[in-house]
Amino acid sequence: MSIIDHPDWDLSERGMKDAQRHREKIDDAIRKNVRDVIADESIITKKHGKKVRVPVKGLKDFKFIYDTGKSGAGVGQGKGKPGDVIYKRDKSPGQGEPDDKNKGSGDMDVEVDIDYLIKVMFDELGLPYIEEKTKVETLVPKGWKFDAITKKGIYPRLHKKRTIIEAIKRTSMDAGEVQEATNCDIDDAFRALIQANHDIVKAIEVVKSGKLDKSIDPDDGLFTIDDDDLRYRQIEESFEMQSNAVVIAMMDISGSMTKEKKYLTRSLLFWLTQFLRKVYENVKIKFIVHTTEAKIVAEDEFFNRESSGGTQSYTAFELAEYLIDSEFSPEEWNIYIFYSSDGEDFDPKRTISTINRLVDRKVNMIAYAEVNPDVEEFAGWWQNNNLIKVMKKSFKFLTKKIQDTEFYKDAEKHIVAGLIKNRNHVWPMLSHMLFERKK
Secondary structure, eight states, X not given: OOOOOOTTTTHHHHHHHHHHHHHHHHHHHHHHHHHHHTTOHHXXXXXXXXXXXXEETTOOOOOOOOOOSSSSOSTTSSOOOTTOOSOOOOOSBTTTXXXXXGTTOOOEXXXXXXXXXXXXXXXXXXXXXXXXXXXXXXXXXXXXXXXXXXXXXXXXXXXXXXXXXXHHHHHHHHHHHHHHHHOOOHHXXXXXXXXXXXXXXXXXXXXXXXXXXXXXXXXXXXXXXXGGGOOEEEEEEEEEEEEEEEEEEEEEOSTTOXXXXXXXXXXXXXXXHHHHHHHOSEXXXXXXXXXXXXXXXXXXXXXXXXXXXXXXTHHHHHHHHHHHHHTOOTTTOEEEEEEEEOSBOSOXXXXXXXXXXXXXXXXXXXXXXXXXXXXXXXXXXXXXXXXXXXXXXXXXXXXXXXXXXXXXXXXXXXXXXXXXXXXXXXXXHHHHHSOOOOO
């Protein structure tokens, strides 16, 4: 049989290394650009396990382009030297080179799993206040397992290894008893047991009478298995400890809440729940909408309900208070309250009073996102009834300015707030709410 060899066959290994390097470059590029794409509608509307296309800046998708014969150079035109141009494209607009208006479009789209993108986000951000409050755990059935080992059971569940271990332990103890009674060495004690068929009394008599057969190998028949040595597996129901978390998502759906404002709310809520699911196995989400009255709705209605009517924010917080008292005790649940509105509130003082009652219940976090691109255009009555302005006067906020907006945090009361003017503020708000963990 002929064996064919070629000195350049290691090119296949180089190809794998190049592919791995390319994957690493893509991963690095996604991590650097993730904050620019997290508010993209095609991403937050996807479900787990689905793939999404993420634009990656700084990476170009190179391709081989064959010469048409016009340049007089190209593949197969003789030996080349380092620096030779194999193919030079015509730079005139319309011939494959972008004009000045379209320059900078050399990015590429990468298709990734939505779960991978969530992991990248989670690597960048951590969750607030989780370590400050003891997780309440619940026993959750996990299935059945062979765990307990007992002396009684049925033969199909015989644990052979444990049975042999018990037999060896018992035989060693018997040999020790023979050795102690006769002052013989341990090998003679084992020979006596084998000669006496593992009867301790007879083994002692064999040694004392001088009738011990020295030709017996002490390792032959080292142990026998008695009924007392048998060990059986027992099947038991398995439970695991899981921590409970509930997200109470609340949104103003009054007439001033536009489609874009509700979309910004959805972006923030999407990532908040994804992060919480990374920490807690059992996460429930309750959706509340309000105008001058509040009610619990399904998820689809929460995001798609038409806007109309006036605004009384306290109705949503009072309904959240009722849910906590009736279903989600802080002693059993980690509670995250998320509220979004455009800031207009007919009775902000009552809203603040309700928020303080929720703080007294030791909830993990109360987050308020004011989504209002036109906030600076309002004045007069609205300024005096703007919820975030009233909150700034009511709580000991530390202010952080990012880009052209502000974010606030009262660490003592676990309250965070921020002004979201556009989609570029989604990442800063998440970073403010889900700050980096201590290392």
